[in-house]
Amino acid sequence: MKRYRKTAPGLEESRLRQQALGVRLRQLFDEVVNEPVPEAFMQILERAERASGEG
Amino acid sequence: MPAGAAGGAGGTERDRLFREELLALIPQLRAFARTLCGDPTAADDLAQDAMLKAWDARGSFEMGTNMKAWTFMILRNQFYSEKRRSWRQSQLDQEVAERTLVAADDPEAPVALDELRQGLNMLPAEQREALILVGAGGFAYEEAAAICGCAVGTVKSRVSRARRALQEILERGDYTRDDASAGEAMATILAAADRLSTPR
Numbered sequence A: 001m002k003r004y005r006k007t008a009p010g011l012e013e014s015r016l017r018q019q020a021l022g023v024r025l026r027q028l029f030d031e032v033v034n035e036p037v038p039e040a041f042m043q044i045l046e047r048a049e050r051a052s053g054e055g
Numbered sequence B: 001m002p003a004g005a006a007g008g009a010g011g012t013e014r015d016r017l018f019r020e021e022l023l024a025l026i027p028q029l030r031a032f033a034r035t036l037c038g039d040p041t042a043a044d045d046l047a048q049d050a051m052l053k054a055w056d057a058r059g060s061f062e063m064g065t066n067m068k069a070w071t072f073m074i075l076r077n078q079f080y081s082e083k084r085r086s087w088r089q090s091q092l093d094q095e096v097a098e099r100t101l102v103a104a105d106d107p108e109a110p111v112a113l114d115e116l117r118q119g120l121n122m123l124p125a126e127q128r129e130a131l132i133l134v135g136a137g138g139f140a141y142e143e144a145a146a147i148c149g150c151a152v153g154t155v156k157s158r159v160s161r162a163r164r165a166l167q168e169i170l171e172r173g174d175y176t177r178d179d180a181s182a183g184e185a186m187a188t189i190l191a192a193a194d195r196l197s198t199p200r
Helices: A009-033 A039-054 B012-037 B040-056 B067-085 B087-103 B113-122 B125-135 B141-148 B152-172 B179-196
Strands: none
Touching: A009 B012, A009 B113, A009 B125, A009 B152, A039 B012, A039 B040, B012 B040, B012 B067, B012 B125, B040 B067, B067 B141, B113 B125, B113 B152, B125 B141, B125 B152, B141 B152
């Protein structure tokens, strides 16, 4: 229920810019998060598991 | 050989739960590693090392506590212990990053993720990681402080300095050769923010 006032365009703009930066930052991060995880991760973990099971 | 000791002594059930949770965190670990390393291959190596370290240290993890923060801390420590060994290398990387910026060549391109990535690379490492943890990783200041091994106030000031510096880098248009395209780029960013962060 927020209403934005037009009194301080400079402040408003810098707030918007910070918001924009935040959005882009999350995009940058999520871009990688959403990549399929390379097989190697699973293989390495399975190998470690087997080693600790036999150890 | 799945031993039938479900919930029993051997700790196998706990291992299974641990493994499940660890696997679910891998995409995030990869993303964090990518922001630290830049290079995707090196980042995946780092994430794999961290995953293995976490697995080996599973006995010391208290189930039910914040595994994400715990694994991020492991990954970060791993990164800095490697970095100490290859200090020269990282300085070179920095030079390459700066040269790449100057060479950025497409005046039409809006401030894209690539440019944000490069801008991030220009920040001091401790500011970059603070900003990523809080601004993208979804950590509270307190959690980020625990991950970085510093005071909460330190994280707060690093994040705000990082935001300001990054903003400046993008506004100065270090990626583009003329002011017009830098202005356009900012307009694109603002439009994106308007679209994506509609007030709830």
